[in-house]
Amino acid sequence: MHTESIHAPELGGVEIHGISRQSFILRGALAAGAVYGATAVTPFVSSALAASSDIDILNFALTLEYLESNFYQVKGKSVGLSGQAKSIATEFGDQEAQHVDALTKAIKGGGGTPAPMPKFVFPVTDQASFLKLAYTLENVGVGAYNGAGPSLQNKALLAAAGSIVQIEARHAATIGALTMMPVTPSGAFDKPLSKAAVLKAAGPLIKA
């Protein structure tokens, strides 16, 4: 069994080879519990570990979209970007905000309550570190949607999630090209990420 080295270190520990999806998700949940422990469990983490219904999955996605839109629209402004990085952050930030709106509507439409936007902390100090984290977040977004997609029961929601993940993939590749990082970091098949793997990457950025 071989585990590729992935260029985004946050993705490095992901191993889905040869195990079923269910045991994969279960194992992921256990791993996340071990990583975060009882004291560090934010509402995002605990809801993710409990996630199973379509509404739960959409709320998990909504939180990631909050994170991405906040990253581009708030951190992107405060960190001081220029050139292509600036225009990309503006365009991508607007698209992530549209994902937030679409997911919020879908959750309400399904009779659920949209998760509130948490507070975020981004360890970013300049354009280079901003783009590096953007690359990681977009690739995590791709893996998160691809990992959760097959669990969605409602086919219309699956189609909607598909139309969003396609954009995450386009973003990830674009930022990869801009920063000379791999545009297809997992090769010919994007890796689905378990919730635990997503939490490992995104959890530390979420403060409450």
Add this chain to the structure above:
Amino acid sequence: MSLPAGNEQDHAPEQDGAVITLARDDVARKKFLKMAGRGMGSAAAATALGTFIAACGSSSSSSKNNAGASTGASTGASTGTSTGKAPASGDLAIVNYALTLEYLEDQFYGDVVKSGLFASSPALPTLKMFGQEEHEHVLALHKVAMSLGTPAAKPMGKFPLKDATSVAQLAATVENLGAAAYLGQAGNIKSPEILAAALAIHTIEARHAAILNLTVKKSPTPDGAFGKPMTMSEVLAAVKPFIA
């Protein structure tokens, strides 16, 4: 932004994507075959394939035909399914559809590299890499189609390879089409395993499309915040000019 030149990744020829896992992992494979309806008769498989071929030849047929294939091919495919899920026989039509598109993409990149139009271009490694990835999609989908029934025959592509600019445009068109094609089928796939594989390929097509769009000075997200799906008939009409 130009194509990234120093972007070769050392991804091994054997990827551990879901579809590959499916194709070579014994346990997953057995479970998958059980779900897919191991006893699916060749007649049922032929029905699904026939519908696919019919879809190829008609621009007015819609993806509803595919649902028809599912119904038509379901006879005898339900043995061994304890979950009560619909048999995956309709998935064969979708897998074969994807396989056909991947064959064309694979051949396209092969022809582009052979044409020499990019021989001294910094884009060459990227084009080769994308071609290799499409080739891996072909191998994976062929294995899945084999496990479901009869794989689609390899089409013979014909691509206008006149100059680097128009070829780059065509590459962007092909990849955006591929992304739209996978997106259009996501809701139609019955087997969770095949769906996972299709999703894993879908986002690769999207990544390719974004990079090629950048190369030809188009937006990496030409449809804005939400990717646009295309139906099987729309896609087949669009690729028809490239099938010899």
